[in-house]
Amino acid sequence: MVDLTPKKLEIQQRGDRILSIARSMIVDDGYHGLNMDRIAEQLEISKGTIYNHFSCKEEIIIALAIETAEKRRSLFQAAAQFRGRSRFRMLAIGEADLRFFQEHTSHFEFERMLRIPSILEKTSEKRQSVMQMCEAACMQVVGGIVRDAIANGDLELTNSMTAEEVVFGLWSLHYGAQSIIASSENLDQIGLHRPVETMTTHTAMLLDGLGWLPLSTEFDENEVIEQINNEVFKNV
Amino acid sequence: MVDLTPKKLEIQQRGDRILSIARSMIVDDGYHGLNMDRIAEQLEISKGTIYNHFSCKEEIIIALAIETAEKRRSLFQAAAQFRGRSRFRMLAIGEADLRFFQEHTSHFEFERMLRIPSILEKTSEKRQSVMQMCEAACMQVVGGIVRDAIANGDLELTNSMTAEEVVFGLWSLHYGAQSIIASSENLDQIGLHRPVETMTTHTAMLLDGLGWLPLSTEFDENEVIEQINNEVFKNV
Amino acid sequence: MVDLTPKKLEIQQRGDRILSIARSMIVDDGYHGLNMDRIAEQLEISKGTIYNHFSCKEEIIIALAIETAEKRRSLFQAAAQFRGRSRFRMLAIGEADLRFFQEHTSHFEFERMLRIPSILEKTSEKRQSVMQMCEAACMQVVGGIVRDAIANGDLELTNSMTAEEVVFGLWSLHYGAQSIIASSENLDQIGLHRPVETMTTHTAMLLDGLGWLPLSTEFDENEVIEQINNEVFKNV
Amino acid sequence: MVDLTPKKLEIQQRGDRILSIARSMIVDDGYHGLNMDRIAEQLEISKGTIYNHFSCKEEIIIALAIETAEKRRSLFQAAAQFRGRSRFRMLAIGEADLRFFQEHTSHFEFERMLRIPSILEKTSEKRQSVMQMCEAACMQVVGGIVRDAIANGDLELTNSMTAEEVVFGLWSLHYGAQSIIASSENLDQIGLHRPVETMTTHTAMLLDGLGWLPLSTEFDENEVIEQINNEVFKNV
DNA sequence: GATGAATGAGGTTTCATTCAT
């Protein structure tokens, strides 16, 4: 055990280096830019060694997605611990999501690739389920807040909507907005000068539309967000 | 003119057949399933002929996306002609979008691919701009309704929001929801049994949150939709 | 006839322009630099029109070779008419060859291509025989001078050499030197500052070596060449 | 070391087999007869494997040229070691060149291709400089003998000729004669029954013309050549 | 575990030639 540690450490570090180079390749040149030969060349290892870490190219992509998805999960879990009214806790989630988006924009690139079936298919079930768990954890965190809000009367669902369906609406809005922002270069030209802020505003409108109390007109959002940043994300 | 037809017709038909086969390849097996050799083989033409129609694989993808995007544009333009209050005209747009989604689910597959920069880069500027025009036309149709609503007092924007930004919110919600639905197989397992209806409900909630009159509680949605279908989409 | 002439002229001029462009393509990039598409493009005519002039690519090559071969033949025939001793007539041939080389360096490129069986095969028999006639005429002109020299005692062949073999030696020396000069950029760097003059000197040395009278030490070469230029090539 | 040999040997042998097949393709049909697909087919290896050995088609051509150029260099260097008068050492060079030509006729084809800029450009600088070194070595060997001859009075250059220019003459004569012989099928028909011997005779004539002592009339060439073969080339 | 040569499917390009208009 004492002997194995340094070796295992080295192996893990190599795995990380592979991911790190792969990430920058994808960020720079997208899917076609990810190239097993060039990874091997830049790391000065053999191609075979890469295959000891990742059984195929797609496994690298999902590993990258998991890496960032785990960061999102911890951000969401941290946000959910904010003490206060349910609507404010949703604000904390929004803030977490915003931070995630700003620091890990590349995640959307990975996710887009994994939503192409022919790519996802080649990934291992193991990593697929890790990925799903991360996503499910995020949904559950948000779902928990929704249920809390229903339980304490802050939110009263009509249309026979379920908590999961509320989450789906918010997820759709954010996933859609972030995908569009991350992959469009000309938003400014079509009159969208502050797309991230616009997304945040729409989130508030949607929650208002659902009747989630207190309504956005009843409190000062900036003040709450400052409090959230001080309490929840101060170490991040 | 009578003489010109057969040759030109044949050429155009071949272009269409290429797209048709390519579409089914992508639907079945995604990006990797699209294979120039196999297209040539199945159509019994040479690869060179395919490249006379489409200069690369990615051009086929964008041609497919344009094909469907044009259908969306006509649906949106038809929907916008519905006579009635602005909120009902938005409902008509929602109905158009729904029909588009149900009949051309594969569009989201194409669009997802085109949002990967390394794929988009290889497409011709010409087709890129056709694609953008289709999208812009849709946005303008919706933007026009928003502006009408503002003009006649149905909608009063707070938060210094612009009409374009309202459209962005709806676009994000729908793009996000439809992407998720089109690329997820296990929504049912996580409690989303009617995702399309849920998306529609959230749209209504968002419009309510924006204060768009009449609010969803003030009219019978199903009745209006029936009217829309009768008047606008009866021939479609 | 009055009407046809301008048309025929135009057609012939186009044929010439095709050859002219093809020549420069081959000079720059050899066989695989010759490209029917690019000829059409540069002449702003259609590819089909080229095929009205030359039935295939290889016919262009042999047409180019014939064009220059005919020029060489007339130069040689003109040179052979110089009145004077056989050695001086050889000097005239050398001068003709020099002029040919300087003005039609590319001829050697064409000749080389036509030595490749798969290329020669595709040319028409008609042009093949025209080509052969031109070459034979040149050799006969030189061979005639050699035989004259032998007949009148200027040249006495030892080593049981024949007139044809004498021609071969001169041909080799010139062909080799000209090929090297035509395709080397760095002769100056390796100490060859006047390669053409060097070739001429070696020709004289070779004729001296063969004992062809008068030896180069017995007359003023420059003076004779001036006379040749005045009498034989003054119109060229 | 014992373990490494079989694998490495096999790899090297495959590289050699690629060159061997490529050589015959070029000999038969020139540049466009060289075909990566057909090499793979005939060797029953994959195309990728060929590209592991040679990064492009042109690298094969230059590799072939280097292979033969190195043989010429060793022949020349061996020849230069012949002990005897300078004229006899030149005879040894002539003998080396003759042997080279007879065994590696195809070299001239490769050399010609490499004179086409668009072909040479694609070859690696590394191989280009190897090639240049081989050629320079040959010229220096001959140049050395010329200078020795001048130094010891065997050769007295008139016409302000330099040692390099003497080499150029010999090079031209041999290159030209060998190119013609290598690429002509019908020399016999035009009266050239022993072109190689004729070339050798002309070399002697040229050297006689230059006054290189002893003149060919002053010694028995065959006897000297026999001696050269016994001393210098007996192992070759 | 590490290596890297071998594999071979497949994307892309090129180009001579044909043929309907």
Place this chain on the structure above:
DNA sequence: TATGAATGAAACCTCATTCAT
């Protein structure tokens, strides 16, 4: 006769993946 889009054979080259050492 001129045109040039269409054709399709032929190659070049890339790259993810495998496997013997």
